[in-house]
Amino acid sequence: MKMLLHFNPQIIKKPLIAEVVLETGVLVNINKATIDTAGGKLIINVPDKDAKKVIKSFKSRGVDVVTLEKPIIMIDEECVHCGACISVCPTNVFKYEADGSVSVDYKECIQCGACITACPHNALKLSE
Amino acid sequence: MVEKTVQEINQKIRDGSVHVVTAEEMTEIVETLGPKGAAKEVDVVTTGTFGAMCSSGAILNFGHADPPIKMQKVWLNDVEAYAGLAAVDAYIGATQLSESRGMEYGGGHVIEDLVAGKSVELRAIAYGTDCYPRRNIETSLTLSDVNQAVMINPRNAYQRYNVATNSSDRILHTYMGPLLPNLGNAIYSGSGALSPLFNDPTYATIGIGTRIFLCGAHGYIIGEGTQHDPTHNLGTLMVQGNLKEMSTDFVRGASLYKYGTTLYVGLSIPIPILNENIAKRTGIKDADISTNVLDYSVPRRSRPTLARVTYEELKSGGIVIGKKEIRTSSLSSLHKAREVAETLRERIKKGEFYLSEPVGKISTKTVFKPMRQTGGLPLVKDVMTDGIGTIKPDVSIEEAAKRIIKGGFNHLPVVSDDGRLVGIVTAWDISKAVAMKKRGKVEQIMTRKVIVVSPSDPIDIAARKLEQYNISALPVVDAKRKVIGIITSEDLSKLLAGGT
Missing domain, CATH: 3.10.580.10 (CBS-domain)
Structure with missing residues (x-):
């Protein structure tokens, strides 16, 4: 399961990921990390069965956790199913169905944003 | 030998006995029944394409203001339209960019907004004359407020298109979309076996005056398109249709990152199956249509061709160049192209659309020349x-x-x-x-x-x-x-x- 972590600037210096990994024994995969004066933002991926204890562990350290059911949002009214998103995606989130429409495999998305700029119709956005 | 006329087919449309299929359905019918059987069975084949067609735009007549103005320059939602004709006529082109929003909004979006019934801000300036004293105007209007609104597209319906890839070590942002470094992807355009011009490559039935489906409206072919290159299977068409009859289901503004704006146009041409030769050609398959894979990292007019591939390979999701497997995806929409072909099929079946006989031929010999450049370019x-x-x-x-x-x-x-x-x-x-x-x-x-x-x-x-x-x-x-x-x-x- 993917989750979005928000760190406030007060706790940004602490090795929180390492602490959570040691405490829970769950291997946390970091998909994306950004840090600026407003704090840190991380997207991580953990096995579904371990999600609960990882969330608990982060929350106990003051980290705000949002689970990402749909890391990427396809806006149906805008999408014309061209498929411009397909070949630029590093994790094969998009594919053509037999009827030519484009489908989304949400669990593979790492929120890199490559599809956002590739989409000529402004039909994709990252969920926050 | 099967021989039919357009009048006979129109009579069948009138009495409800017409048999219409899409070009994809026809491929299977020709394979099963052969061209002769298919020609007997089928009366009309509907083709379809839905893709970025940059050479598109619309002529609008705004009516006269009071006091009247002879518009010298005019903007719609901050996108300049060409006003160098009469007083209140202007041509809004798909690729003209907004002066305030840049590449995220352009002429293509203005056209989509008008078709959607949205209000558009008009701003114009003029030098003022005795008969047209007014020097500027600002107003807002919708499609129903203007007199004529006619889409006139100098180049649509490209028979096929080159495939774009990139051998350099950096990402390229092109009119075909983002091309990843080191042949990281390949992008194609065109609907292959559904392509209007590949279903009648000899222009036996397609000509000047052919009634077509254009963005939901019933439009017409008005001649060969600009850059028409029929001898290389790169034919194009110039078309027109009433903007007021169009639907945003079939026309969309678009922006290509770091390139600019364009218009996605949905276009279908009905092919009357007058004889078995015509039937045979509408049996075309994706595997029969080849196109070139070009290296867009060479910023010159003639880009190196890295491979020749078929639409069947392109649609499979990957092509092979040398030993490298390259992921492919399309810039045009096959899904929408099918919807376009199916919509016209239904309209013909219901008697809402009749076929027309062309009044003039489209050339099969036109040559597409490069620009003559005087004033030598320093090397x-x-x-x-x-x-x-x-x-x-x-x-x-x-x-x-x-x-x-x-x-x-x-x-x-x-x-x-x-x-x-x-x-x-x-x-x-x-x-x-x-x-x-x-x-x-x-x-x-x-x-x-x-x-x-x-x-x-x-x-x-x-x-x-x-x-x-x-x-x-x-x-x-x-x-x-x-x-x-x-x-x-x-x-x-x-x-x-x-x-x-």
């Missing part, structure tokens, strides 16, 4: 410094420093024994080595990945590379990568100043 070889010093990779850093001082230049190409470029060292590299008390050979401090130009490249290419890579000089190499000179940003600035 790299005209501007570069030749007879420059080079150095071998195993020479000491100290020796390189001496040569740079002696030669009075900042860049020293590093060449192998047979004169091929293997790296470059600059005065900066040497200063850095000295500052860090590094001793040793040139090969330890040289830059190995050298950006180069060819002597026959126009200087614009050299200038773009210098800017893109933020460097100050480019070694000039021949086809065997032998160094024959160097071109620096100073050479180019001298040229601009008229120094050379």
Whole structure:
């Protein structure tokens, strides 16, 4: 399961990921990390069965956790199913169905944003 | 021998007995029944395409203001429309960008907004005359407020299109979308076996005056399209249709990142199956349609062709170039192209759309010429410094420093024994080595990945590379990568100043 972590600037210096990994024994995969004066933002991926204890562990350290059911949002009214998103995606989130429409495999998305700029119709956005 | 006329088919549409299928359905029918059987069975084949067609736009007549104005320049939602005709006529082109929003909004979006029934801001200026005294106007209007609103597209329905890929080491943002480095992806356009012009490549039934489906409206072919190139299976059509009858289901503005805006146009041409030859040609399959894969990293008119592939391969999701498997995806929408073909099929079945006989032929011989360029374009070889010093990779850093001082230049190409470029060292590299008390050979401090130009490249290419890579000089190499000179940003600035 993917989750979005928000760190406030007060706790940004602490090795929180390492602490959570040691405490829970769950291997946390970091998909994306950004840090600026407003704090840190991380997207991580953990096995579904371990999600609960990882969330608990982060929350106990003051980290705000949002689970990402749909890391990427396809806006149906805008999408014309061209498929411009397909070949630029590093994790094969998009594919053509037999009827030519484009489908989304949400669990593979790492929120890199490559599809956002590739989409000529402004039909994709990252969920926050 | 089956022989039918357009009038007979229209009679069948009238009495409800017409048999209409899409071009994809027809492929299977021809395969099963053969051309003769298919011609007996089927009366009309509907084709379809839905893709980015940059050469599109619309003529609008706004009606006269009071006091009247002869618009000299006009903007719709801050996108300039061409107003160099009469007083209140203007042509809004799909690729014109918004003056305030840049590439995210353009003429294509204005057209979509008008079709959607949205209100659009009009702003115009004029010089004022005795008969048209007004000098500016600002108003908002919708599609129902304007008199005529006619989409007139100089070039639509490309028979097929080249596939774009990129062999360079950086991402390219093109009108085909983002091309990933090192042949990271390949992007194609066109609907293959559904393509209108591939279903009648001899223009036996498609001509001037053919009634078509254009963005939901019933439009017409008005002639061959610009850049029509029928002998290379790159035919195009010029078309028109009433904007007021269109639907946003079949027309969409679009922006291509770091390229600009365009218009996605849905277009279908009905092919009357008048005889078995026509039926045979509508049996075309994706596997029968080949197109070229071009390397867009070469910024010249003729880009190198890396492979020839079929639409069947393109639609499979991957093509192979050399030993590399490259992921493909489309810029045009097959899903929508099918919807377009199916919508026209249903309209014909219901008797809402009748076929027309063309009143004139579309040429099958037109040649697409390149631009005649007078005022010679300076080439790299005209501007570069030749007879420059080079150095071998195993020479000491100290020796390189001496040569740079002696030669009075900042860049020293590093060449192998047979004169091929293997790296470059600059005065900066040497200063850095000295500052860090590094001793040793040139090969330890040289830059190995050298950006180069060819002597026959126009200087614009050299200038773009210098800017893109933020460097100050480019070694000039021949086809065997032998160094024959160097071109620096100073050479180019001298040229601009008229120094050379």
